[in-house]
Amino acid sequence: MIKRIAAITFIFFCTSIAWIILGTTIFVRTNSPVSSELKSRVASSWGTAQQQSPPTACYRQEVVTTVNRDNGTTEVKTTKAVNLAIDASKVDVVLNLTHRQKGLLWYSTYVVAFAGDYTFTNSTGEDRDLEFRLPYPASEAIYDDLVMTVDDQPLQVSNTSAGATGSTRVAAGKTVTLHTGYRSQGLDSWQYDLGQGISQIRNFTLRIRTNFKDIDFPENTMSPTTKAETSNGWDLNWSYKNLIAGYGIGMTMPERLQPGPLAARISYFAPVSLFFFFFLMFILSTLRGIDLHPMNYFFFAAAFFSFHLLLAYLVDHISIHLAFLVCSLVSTFLVVSYARLVVGMRFAALEAGLAQLIYLVLFSYAFFFKGFTGLSIAIGSILTLFVVMQTTGRIRWEEKFARAGA
Numbered sequence: 001m002i003k004r005i006a007a008i009t010f011i012f013f014c015t016s017i018a019w020i021i022l023g024t025t026i027f028v029r030t031n032s033p034v035s036s037e038l039k040s041r042v043a044s045s046w047g048t049a050q051q052q053s054p055p056t057a058c059y060r061q062e063v064v065t066t067v068n069r070d071n072g073t074t075e076v077k078t079t080k081a082v083n084l085a086i087d088a089s090k091v092d093v094v095l096n097l098t099h100r101q102k103g104l105l106w107y108s109t110y111v112v113a114f115a116g117d118y119t120f121t122n123s124t125g126e127d128r129d130l131e132f133r134l135p136y137p138a139s140e141a142i143y144d145d146l147v148m149t150v151d152d153q154p155l156q157v158s159n160t161s162a163g164a165t166g167s168t169r170v171a172a173g174k175t176v177t178l179h180t181g182y183r184s185q186g187l188d189s190w191q192y193d194l195g196q197g198i199s200q201i202r203n204f205t206l207r208i209r210t211n212f213k214d215i216d217f218p219e220n221t222m223s224p225t226t227k228a229e230t231s232n233g234w235d236l237n238w239s240y241k242n243l244i245a246g247y248g249i250g251m252t253m254p255e256r257l258q259p260g261p262l263a264a265r266i267s268y269f270a271p272v273s274l275f276f277f278f279f280l281m282f283i284l285s286t287l288r289g290i291d292l293h294p295m296n297y298f299f300f301a302a303a304f305f306s307f308h309l310l311l312a313y314l315v316d317h318i319s320i321h322l323a324f325l326v327c328s329l330v331s332t333f334l335v336v337s338y339a340r341l342v343v344g345m346r347f348a349a350l351e352a353g354l355a356q357l358i359y360l361v362l363f364s365y366a367f368f369f370k371g372f373t374g375l376s377i378a379i380g381s382i383l384t385l386f387v388v389m390q391t392t393g394r395i396r397w398e399e400k401f402a403r404a405g406a
């Protein structure tokens with residue numbers, strides 16, 4: 001009996017090493033330079049993370065500077081740009097999320113429709129040529145249907161890598177409204193920058209509508225003042241009368257369940273599943289007097305390993321849920337069909353099949369529930385221990401091991 005237990009332990013140990021190698025291989029495939037190149041390819045074809053800043057309105061002012069020189073003083077005339085404060089901001093953003101898969105990873109890509117109305121007042125006391133500039137949220141992006149108008153009058157827009165600019169004459173004391181808008185594409189997150197450092201913003205309203213419900217906000221950003229759930233997402237609002245803050249506003253796109261890291265975590269956890277399966281098979285075979293040779297345990301371990309091996313190379317071709325179902329059916333078929341030949345159909349279908357369903361399939365499926373994986377496995381382990389303890393509480397193990405040794 002001691003030799004048999006030692007042989008089973010050796011099989012378990014070797015299979016665990018194989019799972020560690022397989023899990024490491026999946027992580028290497030997921031985090032390899034090729035995967036980084038895949039993200040770069042997604043960004044080059046779709047866009048990068050975007051951070052929109054408010055537009056500016058400035059005028060040129062002549063500055064006279066007195067310069068001391070050897071032959072006396074000289075007046076030097078230069079011009080500087082003077083920015084006007086934004087009196088009111090009304091921003092509307094629509095985010096439509098679409099996940100795209102490359103290799104073993106899903107990427108959170110989105111389409112953003114941006115529209116903003118900004119109020120400026122020429123308080124300089126004289127007519128000015130104001131230059132309006134809308135910074136682009138990302139240099140690597142496309143912008144469709146770009147519009148800039150002042151009091152509904154289109155501006156002659158010129159574009160640079162930094163943004164779009166246009167100018168118009170504004171009378172002294174007049175208040176004008178700059179309307180901006182575009183459609184673009186981005187990756188991972190969208191943010192609105194209120195300004196550098198601590199900024200004061202008056203009469204500010206920003207509305208974000210999403211087509212996804214799993215919302216999250218980046219670090220160092222403000223939560224919405226009001227929110228309402230819609231049929232397919234959220235309607236979020238930030239509204240302030242006179243805000244002084246050093247934080248911005250943003251939205252992090254929800255990530256889809258990543259096939260590569262999930263398959264790797266399931267592989268690393270597989271020895272726990274096999275331990276419970278071996279433990280239960282050993283208890284049942286000892287109680288019923290079933291002679292299971294270590295080679296039988298070896299083939300059981302191989303059938304378990306086939307689940308993770310097939311999952312590792314199937315998830316980058318089909319969805320993770322369908323791949324999990326296929327691998328579960330294949331591995332269960334191997335175990336049940338083999339146990340039927342070794343012991344019998346009843347033991348194969350009930351004891352072996354049910355044990356594999358619980359400790360391989362259900363334990364592995366617990367990784368699909370983020371935040372509840374450890375709790376689910378802990379509850380399953382405690383229930384297993386309770387059932388085994390209650391079933392074997394009256395067993396005289398010395399007699400059982402003596403019979404098995406004989």
